[in-house]
Amino acid sequence: MMRIEIICTGDEVLTGKIVNTNFSYISQKLEDVGLSVRWETTVGDDRESLLRALRLAGERADAVIVNGGLGPTVDDLSQEVAAQAAGVELVLNDEWLARMEEFFRRRSRVMPPNNRKQAMLPATAEVIDNPIGTACGFALDIGQARFFFTPGVPRELHRMLEEQIIPRLLAKSGMQTAIVLKRFHSYGLGESHVDALLRGVEELVPDGSVKLGFRAHYPQLETKLTVRGTDTEDTRRKLAPVEREVRKRLGNFILSEDDATLEGVVLAELASRQGSLSIVETFTSGAIAARLAHLPGADTVFRRGVVARALGEVCAAVGLEGASATGELTRETAEAVARAARRQTHATHALAVLIDLDDGADRIDLGGTICLAIATEHEVASRRSRILGGREWVRLGAVEMGLDCLRRYLQNLPVYERIDFEKA
């Protein structure tokens, strides 16, 4: 197993002024292709610490990714300290200098003199392309390890990592280099439940080339399959039976796959039938509408959203004067509100998510009762649910439940299926 380390450099990261999402991004991307990070070091814009970090990593690792310190300012030290650690000179790279001048020319600007520093590279460096920025990536050997220097700007890092560095790491590791990552997004089942449901799916491909993983970000769970093979055809062939089995076992709980989102799926379902949507919310306070209505294409689908905290105000807003303004919240209330909202706005679909929040100060066992309904011209579907876990947990859970029930309705699936987060 190849030993990989990451070194992050920069005062903004070291002082906690910015959270180090570049590190978690790199580490996840490597995990996704079957590589693992062993050790991570963060140092500031400090020559002595950076040199020490490079040398220590060069003694321990086979490959090291260094992030940051490639900018044009005096506190960007990576090229200089890399040259020192490798025992070589810094030399001007004429090709990169020309690239930078062209970069500024295309933006009708003159290159500031201090950008020249970005073309000074260690003499033994292999240039690693950065097609979208002026920071030149490079690789060189320090100690026993191959070092890869990457820019701190996230979109430049992401592209360089995926297009340039991961292929080099896979080649160096001798691993089969065709890799496919398949992702399923679900709502309503906890990580350990899904883990139990999927027990054994990896063994459908007996050679161990399929790896199952999870990433929980409440209320959604991401299930990941990483498949290695000799080429794209081989990975697809291996993936096919496993993804079929995952779809079968998780069934209606899969809300989208790969880069698709729940809100994107709902919008696409509505757009495909020239549908339109109105939403009525209470304690979720506009957060359901805010997931959908700003998206490209939503302007023709999203009709109207209404937010109110008092049930009487909700009824007034949708033209249900005098109705159930007081009294307990029921599924029937939600159904009446959804029907009225649809009628009032002439939308093809209306979603009402009404919440009765427990009284008192926020606490871990504070809960909410959720009554939601989806109305069309000819029918109405509804469900009632109770979620515990404090104000934020209830609010986030209700947003997801509302959108997911609408997704289920639009896909002709049962709107109600018991989920792990609700109390009986």
Add this chain to the structure above:
Amino acid sequence: MMRIEIICTGDEVLTGKIVNTNFSYISQKLEDVGLSVRWETTVGDDRESLLRALRLAGERADAVIVNGGLGPTVDDLSQEVAAQAAGVELVLNDEWLARMEEFFRRRSRVMPPNNRKQAMLPATAEVIDNPIGTACGFALDIGQARFFFTPGVPRELHRMLEEQIIPRLLAKSGMQTAIVLKRFHSYGLGESHVDALLRGVEELVPDGSVKLGFRAHYPQLETKLTVRGTDTEDTRRKLAPVEREVRKRLGNFILSEDDATLEGVVLAELASRQGSLSIVETFTSGAIAARLAHLPGADTVFRRGVVARALGEVCAAVGLEGASATGELTRETAEAVARAARRQTHATHALAVLIDLDDGADRIDLGGTICLAIATEHEVASRRSRILGGREWVRLGAVEMGLDCLRRYLQNLPVYERIDFEKA
């Protein structure tokens, strides 16, 4: 200057499955009291790596904070590896065992046998109290450094760091231990602009005990003053002229101080005059309402929110039938919509934030024209603004601008003042 290092341990952090916000939290808190982190290391749940990390830090640092690995499961290794690095035995701490048994008893549960492991501490360890969890903090010497072991659960870490560890670090550093952190939140001025406006405020206290810092999280900027002194009285005396000067220079742009939020200030202003609020939004899609309406106390203040993407639908929703449903968006339209929304819902105040988004695919120079208005029974205030920077930048900027203009109106400040983010 005391050399401080942080070691984070755990596979979830090392693999990037969770973003390491514990590290940025610790580092910020230390910066806030005038201490600095020199070096950070992340290792997984791996005995050999953790031991190596402890020993290396023990050679370089004066103090080391270790985060994670104090849990009850077999992959939690911190106590055991700490004992090994310090060359001492692990011994059962009877007092902590009793504390844990009491912890479970108060929750009407029996302590699972594997929790006993959390009371096994290195023989030379000083116990550091964790009043809200079962993970026992502790301190001991390894190499030349004092090590502080802390739990990975964020709220347990936060409390232990502030109440137990920072005072010990300040005592060890010999620094004056009375510290006060004063924070100002603003909207509309960029970091470099505020930095220029505040030039020289630190020198109002000539002994160098006031430090100025910033933290930008678009669209808001946080300005921080850290003051050290011999005691609380001393820090207050030093802070007073500086905070007065900051308030004078940033003036109306300061939207709140310390833990107060923009939405909290708006709610409190409305509540103090028995006011009520209705909101009308377009491209912000409910995100303005979602900042306010779910907060404790908002149920009596927040009256109604309306979201629609089409101007005709906005007008229909507030009962402005036939009015300006087509044509260019103007301040007058926003004023008419705010007036109608207030009338319709009998709220004391109505805020309308209407946006005309540029056509075409998202791009860095895509902009939006924002017309916003605030109506009361007797008057209406409005402004027009243009923000560039892509869909998300416009959306987030408009949410903040809407709330901040309402804050200004409620505080009798000019609703319009030129901000750095808008284009003329």
